[in-house]
Amino acid sequence: MTNNPLRVLFLCTGNSARSILAEAVMNQLGKGRFIGYSAGSRPAGEPNPFAISLLQREGIDTSFARSKSWDEFAAPDAPKLDFIFTVCDNAAAEECPYWPGQPVSAHWGLPDPAAVEGSDAQKAIAFAETYRALYRRIGAFVELPLAALDEITLKAKLHEIGGQDA
Numbered sequence: 442m443t444n445n446p447l448r449v450l451f452l453c454t455g456n457s458a459r460s461i462l463a464e465a466v467m468n469q470l471g472k473g474r475f476i477g478y479s480a481g482s483r484p485a486g487e488p489n490p491f492a493i494s495l496l497q498r499e500g501i502d503t504s505f506a507r508s509k510s511w512d513e514f515a516a517p518d519a520p521k522l523d524f525i526f527t528v529c530d531n532a533a534a535e536e537c538p539y540w541p542g543q544p545v546s547a548h549w550g551l552p553d554p555a556a557v558e559g560s561d562a563q564k565a566i567a568f569a570e571t572y573r574a575l576y577r578r579i580g581a582f583v584e585l586p587l588a589a590l591d592e593i594t595l596k597a598k599l600h601e602i603g604g605q606d607a
Contacts, residue, residue: 446476447523447587450544456481456508457489458555459528462572465501466579475583478520480511489555491568499572515540526603528575529553545592547599549578578602 449467453460460479467477488506496503513519522544530550551574554567581602590598 446471446474448476448478448520449524449526450511450514450522451477451479452481452511452525452527453479453529454482455485455555456510457485457487458492458553458568459551459571459575461488461492461506461508462496462568463526463528463575463579464505465496465503466572466575467583468505469501470576470579470583472583476520478514478522480509480514482511484508484510489568491554491564495565495568495572517541526599545595545599547596547603549575549603551575574605578605581605 449471451460451463451467456479460481464477464479467475471477485508487508488503493503493506496506514522519541521542522540523542525540525544525546527546527548528551530548551571552567554564554571557564557567582599585595585598587595
């Protein structure tokens with residue numbers, strides 16, 4: 442690991458909820474040591490309004506938030522990625538593009554809060570639960586002593602973190 446910020450991509454199918462929340466949390470908790478990004482295999486076109494509302498309530502600037510294709514991160518001029526985390530089961534099962542540099546990857550699947558049916562309050566609760574789970578997982582990840590971990594141990598730790606809240 443270098444002194445440069447490590448780049449972390451969060452993938453989901455629509456890139457409108459879970460991956461957007463994860464990107465925001467990574468950039469908040471990463472404190473310059475990590476840079477978070479998000480993308481989707483089939484972008485929804487815009488972030489989910491419940492995700493944006495939640496981030497704003499948490500005091501997070503949402504100007505970064507846009508729904509984008511993972512193809513942006515497979516392009517030759519894309520940032521070099523160090524880690525890729527899938528946060529939905531659909532994205533984990535899809536054939537991903539080739540990622541230059543062979544980033545470390547793990548699956549951190551969570552239920553889709555955008556799929557919750559019911560009142561706005563019930564939907565807001567689902568988004569809040571997803572946000573809290575991502576916050577815990579990303580918090581655990583940024584505290585890992587990455588420079589001291591061999592690849593096998595790192596992958597085991599990432600798997601363990603991804604199993605939280607399951």
